[in-house]
Amino acid sequence: xxxxxxxxxxxxxxxxxTSASNINGSKQEKQLSAPxxxxxxxxxxxxxxxxxxxxADGGESxxxxxxxxxxxxxxxxxxxxxxxxEVKQLTQATYKHxxxxxxxxxxxxxxxxxDVKPVDISAWIPDISHISKEELQSxxxxxxxxxxxxxxxxxxxxxxxxxxxxxxxxxxGKVRVATEGINGTVGGSNVATSLYINAMCSHxxxxxxxxxxxxxxxxxxxxxxxxxxxxxxxVPMGVNPDVISYKxxxxxxxxxxFHKQVEALLAKGDLCNDTVLLDCRNFYESKIGQxxxxxxxxxxxxxxxxxxxxxxxxxxREKKVLMYCTGGIRCERGSAYLCSKNVCKEVYQLKxxxxxxxxxxxxxxxxxxxxxFDERYTISSNQDVISDCRYCGLPWDHYELCSTQFCxxxxxSCPSCRQNGHTACCPTCQTKxxxxxxxxxxxxxxxxxxxxxxxxxx
Numbered sequence: 001x002x003x004x005x006x007x008x009x010x011x012x013x014x015x016x017x018t019s020a021s022n023i024n025g026s027k028q029e030k031q032l033s034a035p036x037x038x039x040x041x042x043x044x045x046x047x048x049x050x051x052x053x054x055x056a057d058g059g060e061s062x063x064x065x066x067x068x069x070x071x072x073x074x075x076x077x078x079x080x081x082x083x084x085x086e087v088k089q090l091t092q093a094t095y096k097h098x099x100x101x102x103x104x105x106x107x108x109x110x111x112x113x114x115d116v117k118p119v120d121i122s123a124w125i126p127d128i129s130h131i132s133k134e135e136l137q138s139x140x141x142x143x144x145x146x147x148x149x150x151x152x153x154x155x156x157x158x159x160x161x162x163x164x165x166x167x168x169x170x171x172x173g174k175v176r177v178a179t180e181g182i183n184g185t186v187g188g189s190n191v192a193t194s195l196y197i198n199a200m201c202s203h204x205x206x207x208x209x210x211x212x213x214x215x216x217x218x219x220x221x222x223x224x225x226x227x228x229x230x231x232x233x234x235v236p237m238g239v240n241p242d243v244i245s246y247k248x249x250x251x252x253x254x255x256x257x258f259h260k261q262v263e264a265l266l267a268k269g270d271l272c273n274d275t276v277l278l279d280c281r282n283f284y285e286s287k288i289g290q291x292x293x294x295x296x297x298x299x300x301x302x303x304x305x306x307x308x309x310x311x312x313x314x315x316x317r318e319k320k321v322l323m324y325c326t327g328g329i330r331c332e333r334g335s336a337y338l339c340s341k342n343v344c345k346e347v348y349q350l351k352x353x354x355x356x357x358x359x360x361x362x363x364x365x366x367x368x369x370x371x372x373f374d375e376r377y378t379i380s381s382n383q384d385v386i387s388d389c390r391y392c393g394l395p396w397d398h399y400e401l402c403s404t405q406f407c408x409x410x411x412x413s414c415p416s417c418r419q420n421g422h423t424a425c426c427p428t429c430q431t432k433x434x435x436x437x438x439x440x441x442x443x444x445x446x447x448x449x450x451x452x453x454x455x456x457x458x
Contacts, residue, residue: 039095039098039099040091040095042098043091043094043095043098044087044091046094047087047090047091047094048076048079048080048087050090051079051083051086051087051090052075052076052079055069055075055079062075064078064079064082064083065078065082119154119157119160121157121160121161121164124161124165124199124202124203125161125164125165125168125199126195126198126199128168128169128195131191133170135189135191136169136170136188136189136191136192137170137188137189137192137220138189139189139190139191140189140190140217140219141187141188141189141190141193141217141218141219141220141221141222142187142188142189142190142193142215142216142217142218142219143173143185143186143187143193143215143216143217143218143219143222143372143374143376144173144184144185144186144187144193144196144197144213144214144215145184145185145213145214145215145216145326145327145355145372146183146184146185146200146208146212146213146214146327147181147182147183147184147234147235147327147328147329147332148181148182148183148206148207148208148212149180149181149234149246149332150180150181150205150206150207151179151180152177152178152179152180152181152182152205153179155177155178155179155230156230158177158182158205159175159177159228159229159230162175162177162182162184162228163226163228165196165199166186166196166226166228167226169188169192169193169195169196170188170189170192170220171186171187171188171192171193171196171220171226172186172187172188172220172221172222172223172224172225172226173185173186173187173222173223173226173227173374174186174223174226174227174228174373175227175228175229176229176231176233176234176235177228177229177230177231177234178230178231178232178233178234178241180233180234180241180245180246181234181246182206182234183234183235183329185372185373185374186223186226187218187219187220187221187222187223187374188219188220189219189220193215197210197213200213214327214352214353214355214356214359216355216372216379217379218374218376221375222374222375222376223374223375224375233333234329235302235329235330235332235333236301236302236303237302237303237305237306237330237333237334237337238303238306239306239333239337241333244333244336244337244340245336246332246333246336247336248336248339248340249331249332249333249335249336249339249349250321250323250331250335250336250338250339250346250347250348250349251346251347251348251349252348252349252351253322253348253349253350253351254351255350255351255352255356255357255359255360255361256360258322258324258348258350258351258357259357259360259361259364259365261275261322261348262277262291262292262322262365263365265277265293265322266292266293266365274318274319274320274345275319275320275321275322276295276315276316276319276320276321276322277291277293277294277295277322277324278294278295278297278321278322278323278324279291279294279295279296279297279324279325280297280302280305280323280324280325280330280331280334281296281302281325281326281330281371282299282300282301282302283296283297283298283299283300284371284399284410285326285371287387287412288368288369288371288378288386288387288397288399288412289354289366289367289368289369289370289371289378289380289386289397290366290367290368290386291324291365291366291367292365292367294324295315302330302334305330305334305337306337309337309338309341310341313341313343316338316341316343316344317343317344318343318344318345319344319345320344320345320346320347320348321335321338321344321346321347321348322348322349322350323335323338323347323348323349323350324349324350324353324354324357325350325353325354326353326354326355326370326371326372327352327353327354327355327356328349328350328351328352328353328355328356329353331349331350331353332349334349335347335348335349354366354370355370358370358381362381362382363381363382366381366382367382367384367386368380368382368384368385368386368387368397369397371399377398377399377410378397378398378399385397387412388412389412389413389414389417390411390412390413390417390422390425390426391413391414391417391422392414392416392417394414394416396412396413396414397412398412399411399412400413400418400423402423402424402425402429403423403424403430404424404425404429404430407424407425407429409425409426409429410425411423411424411425411426
């Protein structure tokens with residue numbers, strides 16, 4: 001929620017009574033309605049920011065618990081780890097204050113609740129009366145990956161249509177809808193996914209054709225269910241799309257053109273100092289597959305990409321930048337952000353991403369596996385293994401989830417090491433996992449120590 005659209009955006013300046021607040025915020029939040037959760041989430045973010053601000057010493061540092069912190073990430077990490085209960089208490093108090101103001105001004109509350117107008121979406125759902133349920137659900141399957149940037153005047157209607165469409169076709173997956181467009185990956189039978197593509201291409205809002213969809217072998221089993229929702233961004237970079245729009249993106253290069261550019265870069269070898277081949281994916285993606293001689297940022301998620309750019313502007317100054325990602329969508333916003341800094345000579349991006357490149361050049365300059373965000377974890381077009389087992393160092397590129405109860409990290413552990421009990425993402429995590437019952441410990445392992453965990457714009 002944007003604070004500018006909140007009926008009491010100034011409430012953090014008030015003297016709030018936190019003495020009687022219930023600190024079990026996560027339990028209460030689960031019991032709230034969707035609009036209430038949005039308010040609660042807003043209060044939580046503002047409470048965290050207010051707590052951090054209260055520790056500022058007037059300069060560019062923060063003092064807390066007898067320590068001085070010089071960086072945003074350091075004080076954020078300290079507060080999140082040490083003062084969680086106090087932040088929850090403040091959140092409860094501010095949330096109660098917000099509710100009291102909404103009760104006094106019901107019109108303000110109505111402005112923040114979306115009123116979905118009745119719309120007949122049946123015209124956008126294909127007639128499947130002549131197709132049996134067995135045909136829709138059985139047989140060979142496909143996973144689709146796609147996005148479309150365009151103006152969506154009412155994303156909630158599109159969201160309802162997507163839910164109905166996917167349920168009718170027995171598709172699973174994830175779809176994000178926003179006023180700036182749609183981004184999705186869904187899986188199902190070949191019959192069902194073909195009907196889905198037809199429905200998308202025929203919808204008046206999305207001017208798409210079949211070439212806009214990336215396909216791979218899979219099916220409905222590749223996802224645990226169906227999630228469709230309305231968001232601020234169709235790819236979460238953490239920057240307001242009204243400020244950095246996809247319309248500012250770099251120049252799109254077809255796979256053939258991109259291949260020639262990379263070929264020219266590699267031909268120059270160490271003599272090439274005017275071009276940067278930039279991978280804008282996460283570290284665990286580039287770890288198992290990447291273009292030869294690329295620059296792969298050590299970031300955990302795409303919302304940290306802007307910070308990476310800001311901290312490394314000199315790497316791109318007066319350079320030609322060739323960007324790539326899985327399907328192209330992260331490059332749309334990522335290249336737009338990079339272009340907004342006005343330091344690059346030229347910015348290009350791979351149209352259709354690695355997916356489309358591998359369709360054209362399965363044995364090209366991209367080596368290793370392609371990470372995908374579903375139960376498969378990876379797909380491959382060549383036999384190269386560019387990563388190693390976390391424990392023995394032998395070549396290995398098959399990810400598994402960390403075995404520690406509360407950890408969501410991925411681990412590269414070969415069969416031999418797994419048989420020897422090395423199933424956690426790191427020794428520290430495995431040791432803590434044997435004794436800890438606190439879910440917060442998932443952030444306390446070697447895998448995350450070297451990377452920022454809380455964005456600086458909290």
